[in-house]
Amino acid sequence: xxxxxxxxxxxxxxxxxxxxxxxxxxxxxxxxxxxxxxxxxxxxxxxxxxxxxxxxxxxxxxxxxxxxxxxxxxxxxxxxxxxxxxxxxxxxxxxxxxxxxxxxxxxxxxxxxxxxxxxxxxxxxxxxxxxxxxxxxxxxxxxxxxxxxxxxxxxxxxxxxxxxxxxxxxxxxxxxxxxxxxxxxxxxxxxxxxxxxxxxxxxxxxxxxxxxxxxxxxxxxxxxxxxxxxxxxxxxxxxxxxxxxxxxxxxxxxxxxxxxxxxxxxxxxxxxxxxxxxxxxxxxxxxxxxxxxxxxxxxxxxxxxxxxxxxxxxxxxxxxxxxxxxxxxxxxxxxxxxxxxxxxxxxxxxxxxxxxxxxxxxxxxxxxxxxxx
Ligand code: SF4
Numbered sequence: 001x002x003x004x005x006x007x008x009x010x011x012x013x014x015x016x017x018x019x020x021x022x023x024x025x026x027x028x029x030x031x032x033x034x035x036x037x038x039x040x041x042x043x044x045x046x047x048x049x050x051x052x053x054x055x056x057x058x059x060x061x062x063x064x065x066x067x068x069x070x071x072x073x074x075x076x077x078x079x080x081x082x083x084x085x086x087x088x089x090x091x092x093x094x095x096x097x098x099x100x101x102x103x104x105x106x107x108x109x110x111x112x113x114x115x116x117x118x119x120x121x122x123x124x125x126x127x128x129x130x131x132x133x134x135x136x137x138x139x140x141x142x143x144x145x146x147x148x149x150x151x152x153x154x155x156x157x158x159x160x161x162x163x164x165x166x167x168x169x170x171x172x173x174x175x176x177x178x179x180x181x182x183x184x185x186x187x188x189x190x191x192x193x194x195x196x197x198x199x200x201x202x203x204x205x206x207x208x209x210x211x212x213x214x215x216x217x218x219x220x221x222x223x224x225x226x227x228x229x230x231x232x233x234x235x236x237x238x239x240x241x242x243x244x245x246x247x248x249x250x251x252x253x254x255x256x257x258x259x260x261x262x263x264x265x266x267x268x269x270x271x272x273x274x275x276x277x278x279x280x281x282x283x284x285x286x287x288x289x290x291x292x293x294x295x296x297x298x299x300x301x302x303x304x305x306x307x308x309x310x311x312x313x314x315x316x317x318x319x320x321x322x323x324x325x326x327x328x329x330x331x332x333x334x335x336x337x338x339x340x341x342x343x344x345x346x347x348x349x350x351x352x353x354x355x356x357x358x359x360x361x362x363x364x365x366x367x368x369x370x371x372x373x
Contacts, residue, residue, distance in 0.1 A: 024180040027239045031177055032200045038237050039203055039210060045233030046213035051076070051220070054083055056212075061133060061158045062092050068153050069120045069145065073113050076219070082111050096124035102355070105287060110358040114288060119145025135159045149191075157208035164198035165211040166191045169218025174198060175250030176222060179239030183251045190250050222246075260320045263294040263301060265327040266308055266367055272345040273364070274327075275354075279342060290360045291324060292343060297336055302327065308367060313359055324363065 031038065050056070053076065055067035066086060070079040086107055090096040096104070101121060108117035122144040127133055134140055137151035146154075155161035164170070168187055174180070174194040184190040202210050221228045229241045240246035267274040276292040294302060302325035311322045327333075337343045346354060351364065 024178045024182075024239070027178040028180075028197050031237055032197065034237060035201050035203055038201065038234060041233050041236075042213045042217065043206075043209060046209065046216055049220070050212070050216050054080070054087070059157070061154070063087070064154055064157050065123070066120065068150050069116050070111065072116060072150070074111060079111070082108070093124045093127050096121065097128040101287065105355045109355045110361060112358050114357075116145060135161070137161060137163045153211060156202075156211050160205060160207055162199070162202045162207045164195060164202055164207075165215065166195050166198045167215065167218075169222070170194065170198055170214050171250055172224065173214060173218050173222045176227070176240035176246045177234065177238050179243060180249065181251065183253060185253055186255075187252060190252060255317045258318050260318050262320060262322045264291040264322055264324045265294055265297065265299070265302070266291060266324055267327040267329060267333075268348075269329055269345075271348050273348055273351070274337065275344055275346050275356075276342050277344055287355065288357045289344075289346065289354050290357050291363070294325070296340070296343065297327075297333060299327075299333075308370065309363065311359065311363055324367065 053067075055063040067079070067083060070083055070086075089103070089107055090099055099121070101118070104117050104121045105114065108114060111117075123146070126143055134143070135155060137148070137155045140146050140151040140154055141148065149165055149167050152161075152163035152165045156163050156165065166174075171187065171190045171194050174197055175190070178197065180193075182193075184193065198214070201214075204210070217232075217234070221232050225247060227246050229235050229238070229246065232238070232241070235241055238246070240249045265274070274292060275289040276296055277289050278287060294300075306326045307323060308326050309324045311324070313320050313322070337345075348368065356364065
């Protein structure tokens, strides 16, 4: 398996790193050869040290699916209150399938990457039309929002399918265990490389436990920075620890960061705030409200004296600087607003009834205080 994968990676233009490549190949083979020792050591640690998480208590297919969707791109601590609320409001696939999109989006408000919520909703509706859920990773990948990682997580945990989950955590662990020194184009290329090794480490009848143990190790011990090698249950199998500098694995090509500037406006009148609602087909923000951009209103860059706040945020490889300016309504502006269905006046008292994107909800709360004072 490892030899086949080496061919694939060379084809994609990633040069093997000479001696370290031979070293990591030998280390991969050795790790797989020792899997009968590796897995018990990992599982014994997981049984004792796993975190108590609501989707692990009385687990069900529904809890697994919802948690896997929430945990894509989101930390466990951030997802926890959302998960608890979601379970109370939408306790199973049937209730979720019948819920309105507005309710689903409101429950997701602030968690970001809103296509996950829409896909989860669609997935529940797709399952509602079937007598039984699919069981294989390939069949799950036919459903909305399910990629190889999520399919492996769901089917291994819920149906004991021997499919390895290979996310950033697992890539990091395997790169360190094997001392893999090659430079990967990105996380997907690295995941592709390590999938055969991750699959080979799955033995026995509880692949879901194995996958969760690997992810738990990556989240709590084999940390990106300052890994806790002294308490690591698989330290005896680890090439990077022996090298003395585990943090340098995995080697991923640095992302090209792109700077973007956005000019937004705060236009308030008679207890109402002007907001823009993204159109229903928008990939990320469909149906969500945000402060409008100056260009939505065909406005030139506003006067610097009217600047209210500058906000910075990072989304994937973009560093975005958003400047928010106070804007007064004029007759020309009134016409523009009247002719654009996506622009709406929303009562400040009713902001909790609509779904704002996470950062805009925070900014609006801050700016309401600021504008009042
Ligand atoms: S020994 Fe250290 S680097 Fe190696 S797997 Fe364990 S925590 Fe990670």
